[in-house]
Amino acid sequence: MTAQPTRSTETAPAATSGDSDTQPARNVGRWVQSRVYLNGAMGRRPTVPVAPARLEAAARRAMSRRGFAYVAGAAGAESTARANRAALDRVRIVPRRLVDVSSRSTATTVLGTPMSAPVYLAPIGVLEMAHREADVAAVGAAADTGVPMMVSTQASRPMEEVAAAAPGHPLWFQLYWSSNEDLVTSFVGRAERAGYGAVVVTLDTQMLGWRPRDLDLGFLPFARGLGMAQYTSDPVFRDLVRRRAAGGVPGPTVRPGPGAIGTLLSMARAYPGSTVENLRSPLPRAAVQSFLDVFAQPALTWSDLARLREVTTLPVLLKGVMHPDDALRARDAGVDGIVVSNHGGRQIDGELGALDALPDVVQAVPELPVLVEGGVRGGADVLKALALGARAVGLGRPYAYGLAVAGRAGAREAVRHVLAELDLTMALTGCPSVADVEPELVRRR
Structure with missing residues (x-):
């Protein structure tokens, strides 16, 4: 297999965890696996469940009913959230054999950012509903594991406080384009001054989608x-x-209740x-x-994107692109990257699964880095997305669930589990490095 020249295999510096362990830059899967089994031999099971379904169940127990509904819920009948998983499940891995995988690295570079793995923490708003330390704990987990974090406009802590909690760690700012243009300019300027490395404009939230779990509870956190x-x-x-x-x-326009x-x-x-x-x-x-x-700007159009170039020198990515023609328009508008995403299924019921949209977008704009998020629960999912052309993969609900279970340490372990499975899956498919993950390793059913 030949290496893809667009992907770097440089080894990212090892990240130091909040406990006494130091996560290695290489062979992380075996390291994590060994820690779990050795602790098990001493009668200690993982605090943060490894199986995705058990992790979600643990988070449900740890969170309030409203908080869990907000994080776990999706639009309508939640068919888009299921489509994200179905799209991943339709991609099957075809491993190669007799490849020396004794020394492996998941490290890569995206948008000039060295990463311990092609994984980033996707933006999730209102993380205070998962844990009181919210985004500060999440960015600590990102720093512990060496992956970037995309910080939400709807964060529970100011962007400057999040950056100060992990000095020098790569952060990207996710922007909801407000109807107040001065506020947009202020947000972007603050992000640049605080050291964020990119602005990621979310396109699919001109208004909130129809979310029955929240509606049944009459709950909007921002209210x-x-x-x-x-x-x-x-x-x-x-x-x-x-x-x-x-x-x-x-x-109030209605009589207040209890x-x-x-x-x-x-x-x-x-x-x-x-x-x-x-x-x-x-x-x-x-x-x-x-x-x-x-909050939102329903009148936002392609012509508005030029304003960002006037107010910042940071790279600009568009998040929520699902159609290849929109990817072409994004390229022509001069953006620096694209995030294929359907907002975790939270905006439109019946939408295409994110991984189903990925190959057409990658083919439309091969010159741009294309990231993807939606439905990712483990390292094998990450490998599938990389094989279909993604440069990096967003991890969302799993780290929020880990955060709910055990704060920063919980989020860290949830991310480590994904990175460990990615490393072991790479080894078992004959890929010593991210550059070796090629399209021939998967089949789409």
Whole structure:
């Protein structure tokens, strides 16, 4: 098998974990596997379940009903979330034999970013519903395992705080394009100053999709002030809030129920400053109303992308591309990369599975790095996506579930399990390096 020249096989520096172990840059699968089995011999089973279904079940027990529904749920009948898994399951691996795989490396480089593996933490909003340390714990897990993190606009901690929690670690900022252009400019400028390496514009959330799990619970985290840390830490947004509060914040349009007190308390806790003072202030409620006004821009079109080039020198990726013609338009617009994604099935019911869309997008724009996310639960899934042309693969719900189970250590172990399976799957298919993962290794049924 010949190496693909677009993929680097340089070895990324080993990452130091939060416990006493140091994750090796090579042969990580055997290292993780050995730790689990040796601990088992001493009567210690993994705190974070290895099997994806058991990990999800553990997270369900650890999270509130509302929190789990928000993270695990998808649009409509959730057929798109199932399609993501079905697309992965239709791809079958055809291993090669008698290849020296005694020394392996999963390291690669994407967008000039050295990575311990072609995996990144996909953006997930409102991580405080999984664990109180939220994005700070998640970025710690990313640093522990040597993979980049894509930090959400709907993060529970300001982007500067996330960056400070892992100095020098590669971060990309995921942008929801607000209807307030000054806020967009402010977000992007803050990300650049904080050291983020790219801006990733999400295209498929001009408005929220129809999500029955959340609707049945009457739960939108942002209406309670959750997942708004990027906004409430932003000077442009805070000015909007002050002006709205000065004009008077209208009361509820429906009669408050027993849960209204909990909502007001949630808003007061989430807004910067003293909870007691915030309970007396109109600012938390004004912040929620301002957010609901400016969150999305349904009028966004291709012509708007040129504005990003005017306000930042960072690489720009488009996330949510599923059609090859849109990939071509993205290339012509001068973007630096594409993320094939259907938002984990959370926006459109009945949408094409992400991995089914990947090959056509890769073929349409071979000159651009194409990333993919959707339904990935293990390292074999990552190998399949790489073989179909992805340069890196986003890991979403699994790390959030690990975070719910055991905070930073839980997220770290969930990511390590994926990296370990990737390494072992590469070895068992005859691939000493990421560059050896070629299309001939898979068949699509």
